[in-house]
Amino acid sequence: MTTQLKIAVIGTGMMAERMMTSFAEHPRLQINGICDVNEERVQSLAEKFQTTAYTSHQALLDSEELDIVYVAVPPKWHHEVATAVLQKGLHILCEKPLANSVEEAAELLELAQEKGVVNAMNFPLNYEEGTRQFEKLMQEDYVGKLRRVELRMEFPKWPRPRQQNSWISTREQGGFVFEVAGHLVQQILRTFGPITEVTSDLELPEDPTLSETGIVATMQLASGAKVYFNGIAGTAGMHSQDIELTAYGTEGTVKLSNYANLTQGKIGEEMTPVPLEDKVRTDELIDAFVAAVDGHSAELYDFQVGYDVQVVLEKLRKV
Structure with missing residues (x-):
């Protein structure tokens, strides 16, 4: 029997809610907790998706049994949240940009490679x-x-x-x-x-x-x-x-x-x-991520891709 993969969502903006719908409909995924600092928002979505609400990402990571975490917080918080996820040795799917600076992106790339987990960016145009x-x-x-x-x-x-x-x-x-x-x-x-x-x-x-x-x-x-x-x-x-x-x-x-x-x-x-x-390809990323967690070859765009994009973005916006 194929095992369920337990996924958590940190950050509950527009894109996160869209992704949660796909997670909930996927036969291999089970949403085990969602987190946002907006208590009203996260409670509402927890009821919608029949899961547990948290306002602290660390509390979620410490409390729930997880395989995968989807990070969808604003860019300023990517480094802090993704670092906490990777320190737990969990597979990670992150919204773009990877971080809020080249230095932060480099640290996340190094940590993901060190932990040896499946890591990917949500660059959906690749599947269009x-x-x-x-x-x-x-x-x-x-x-x-x-x-x-x-x-x-x-x-x-x-x-x-x-x-x-x-x-x-x-x-x-x-x-x-x-x-x-x-x-x-x-x-x-x-x-x-x-x-x-x-x-x-x-x-x-x-x-x-x-x-x-x-x-x-x-x-x-x-x-x-x-x-x-x-x-x-x-x-x-x-x-x-x-x-x-x-x-x-x-x-x-x-x-x-x-x-x-x-x-x-x-x-x-x-x-x-x-x-x-x-042809609707919105679920191809999720299928590919699950396949990679299962140890199969999959079309994913990892933190190395995220870092390479970050280098160009920081030169464009000159910060």
């Missing part, structure tokens, strides 16, 4: 059809020799209407560079290889506690091609966001818009849509 097909076209040399990559982000309002909390707009641990660009930086590293140089020009508000309102940056790929990143928040428009990742080559162009719309075209031709499977 649009990003997979974008990468496939690059592997097939559809664009020919890569000339440049462009990353464009526009947010009429930051934080986005669906994402309101106490930290997302702060310079210390929020902003669209830290919160959103990390996903795309990880995809760029996965698809095009190492980033060797970063130059960044941030537009910052007068209030020193608030996050950036704009960025113009250049990233050098090991291949010699450059990545140009142009992002801005506070614009006209009623859309939530507009995000584009475009690869320009000697033979063609491929563009991924808002993660789900992929277009391609050869030089001298129109850009045309690339058909994508209508």
Whole structure:
């Protein structure tokens, strides 16, 4: 008989609740405790998912029988909470970014490797059809020799209407560079290889506690091609966001818009849509994590990936 894996959740924001739903529906997982400093919120979710509520992550770790912990606290607390989890020798799934600095990320990477546990980041774009097909076209040399990559982000309002909390707009641990660009930086590293140089020009508000309102940056790929990143928040428009990742080559162009719309075209031709499977992949990460805990090969993006992304992010936001 296949054993149940006991998982705890620390941090109960929007993403955590979504993940808890997937954990609760997974045949191999049992939620053994959730934790948040917001007592009303954690009690409500504990009732919803029929588990035990905690307001201290250490109390949860000391009290419950666990195999896995999902860390979804704000970035400022990743290092403290993830360290406590790893010290217990538990497998760990962490929200991005890995930590709140390169130094913290390096310490978590070293500790995870020392403990020998399964460790992974929640970089969900790796499991999406649009990003997979974008990468496939690059592997097939559809664009020919890569000339440049462009990353464009526009947010009429930051934080986005669906994402309101106490930290997302702060310079210390929020902003669209830290919160959103990390996903795309990880995809760029996965698809095009190492980033060797970063130059960044941030537009910052007068209030020193608030996050950036704009960025113009250049990233050098090991291949010699450059990545140009142009992002801005506070614009006209009623859309939530507009995000584009475009690869320009000697033979063609491929563009991924808002993660789900992929277009391609050869030089001298129109850009045309690339058909994508209508396939939900949200549970692939969880299936892969469970497989890894069982000792099988699995598609996971570990703390080394998280650290590599963190290095680039800190250069972009220059803190």
